[in-house]
Amino acid sequence: MKEGPDIARVAALLGDPARANMLTALMSGRALTAAELAQEAGVTPQTASSHLAKLEAGQIVVPRKQGRHRYFTLSGPDIVEALEVLMGIANRVGHNRVRTGPKDPELRKARVCYDHLAGDMGVALFDGLAKRKLIESNINGVALTPAGIEFANTFGIDLDGLRAKRRPLCRECLDWSARQSHLAGSFGAALLERFYDLGWARRIPESRVVRFSDAGEKSFRDLINP
Amino acid sequence: MKEGPDIARVAALLGDPARANMLTALMSGRALTAAELAQEAGVTPQTASSHLAKLEAGQIVVPRKQGRHRYFTLSGPDIVEALEVLMGIANRVGHNRVRTGPKDPELRKARVCYDHLAGDMGVALFDGLAKRKLIESNINGVALTPAGIEFANTFGIDLDGLRAKRRPLCRECLDWSARQSHLAGSFGAALLERFYDLGWARRIPESRVVRFSDAGEKSFRDLINP
DNA sequence: TTCATAGTTCGATGCTAATCGAAGCATTAA
DNA sequence: TTAATGCTTCGATTAGCATCGAACTATGAA
Structure with a gap:
């Protein structure tokens, strides 16, 4: 013992x-x-x-x-964190259970994964932020760049408030419908929250679907395509 | 599936x-x-x-x-992360393996970890040697300083004999009761051996407890507090 | 060479835990 | 009350796996 x-x-x-x-x-x-x-x-x-x-x-x-x-x-959030890390490891070592993702096209397009955005749009968000060099991903994980910090502030996200929590700001989370990473962590959650507040999207009750309005989806595209 | x-x-x-x-x-x-x-x-x-x-x-x-x-x-670092998160959860839900019973305080104070000293006194030894600049710790591990080599010789430790073995001379070992490092490696083992020889301490049979005599503990304190 | 040490493979054993059928509560609807 | 649903407990079965003794391989030392 x-x-x-x-x-x-x-x-x-x-x-x-x-x-x-x-x-x-x-x-x-x-x-x-x-x-x-x-x-x-x-x-x-x-x-x-x-x-x-x-x-x-x-x-x-x-x-x-x-x-x-x-x-x-x-x-608690620590359980979510543990599951996310384990998913990352399983993905890295190739322990994937092959099967296509959700059949529902809406779920495949945009859904919540705990409290952040997943699905095709979640993956697009991750890639778009990376392409705009607002986040960067290396072997140690994902982090906001200086430009990303500035972006967060102007976008209306209280980074200091997020940092006060023990939860990591940025984290990769594997998307099992798209097989690519989307953005998790408290920053990922804050982004989705902001999308709700801005009226870009809303959550469909009793479901994991996140439905974007037409205008909201356009704004989202503008956000990730500079 | x-x-x-x-x-x-x-x-x-x-x-x-x-x-x-x-x-x-x-x-x-x-x-x-x-x-x-x-x-x-x-x-x-x-x-x-x-x-x-x-x-x-x-x-x-x-x-x-x-x-x-x-x-x-x-x-990889993701494994470390997973272990840390799991430790945090285990700690939160109270799944700590703390030994109860009369021997617990003694074990916590001083015990053998493989063949070197662990517990509070093990950590104190590590810190004391570092403070006296007899050992130094960097990314590559721990090593004896020139002053440390001189100390070892005067303290009655045959460094050449230790070097002949394949085992690393100094090694950090994480102490989970104290949450800090203590000194392992062949030098750590030789130090504990020397404590036995000097009559400072003896090992309690059928247990991992190392019990210092009053005089022995005083000498030990003098050793680590210059 | 011979001996010793580090590590593995094989085989047998024993324990644990996942599984489900059947039956038992508990809550709600009629 | 009776019936139906949601969930749990009990019991028996089964399968997997951790464990270690014994034997084997490989490397290094004498």
Whole structure:
């Protein structure tokens, strides 16, 4: 027995395929019922119940009872971060499960991934910001350039407020419909939030779809195509 | 089968206690041999070999052959990041492996880590030697300064004898009870050996505790506080 | 050469955990 | 009340894997 934080216990909870499927499904940010999670994981409700009990005991997810349903959410942003990092590693070492992404064209085009923009437009945003040299990606991760910091300020994003959080500002998150990176982290989340505020886009209730207005999509294109 | 990166595969690799111990040991940034990792994980060399083969196949660690040793290092900064995030989660949810019971304070104060001194006194030793400029630490690791070489000789340590061994003279080892580095390597081991010889301390059988006598502890304090 | 050390492979064992059928609660609807 | 739905508990099965002893390979030392 060694001292220190028991990472094996946490990692083992994320290391079962059924549980990992449930957790990635929860990365949409929506609360899902036990039955929905069973569906996502491809196991029977009994099995799912057993897994959820373990995840709850390990404080990876938190339940919220409502009627005769139990809704689950991830217990904190650190879980999201762990899942994102693990996705990055899995991608790097080539552990990808080949399958095409969401069939729904709207989902494929633009959806939320936890709290940031994913789908084709998410990937386009990432590439566009990189092309405009507002972000740069290297082996250590993604970061805002000086030009990017200036852009954020003029675009109405409070970087200091974001930095106060412990969450990393920028992070790559692998998009499983487009197979490319999109922008996560607190900056990625703030951008999407700003899109909402500007009226460029809105979220469709009970779904992960992000729907851009025509004008909003045009502004978005202008943003990423200098 | 779902789409997307297979995070379960990666997480499962980190989710075994023996492997997790190996990986946390590698977080010091130093390359470690298979035998050292077996020691860290508390398993036999055969078992360690099996784990290392899995970690290597999963591209979590990379081996480097040198003589008849195989040195392992983490395969990239993303692995370090993943381990750190998992540590943070484990810490948050209270999954800390802290030994309870009467021996705990003694272990925390001074214990052997492989064959050198760890715990609060191990960290104090490292810091004291650094403050006296007998060792210096940089990106490449730790090394004895000229003053440190002179010190070693007067303190009764046969440096030439140590150099004849293949083992590195100085090495940093991360202390998870104190969250700081202590001194490992053949010089670290020789120092502890010398403490035994001088009657400053003795090892408690069937335990990792190192118990200093009152006089021994005083001498130790004099050593690290110039 | 012979011996020692570092590491691996093989095989057997034993434990853990994932899985699901069946039955049991709990909540809501009628 | 009865029926239906959502979810959990129980029990049995199964499969995977961690573990280690023994034997083997490879490198270096005497």
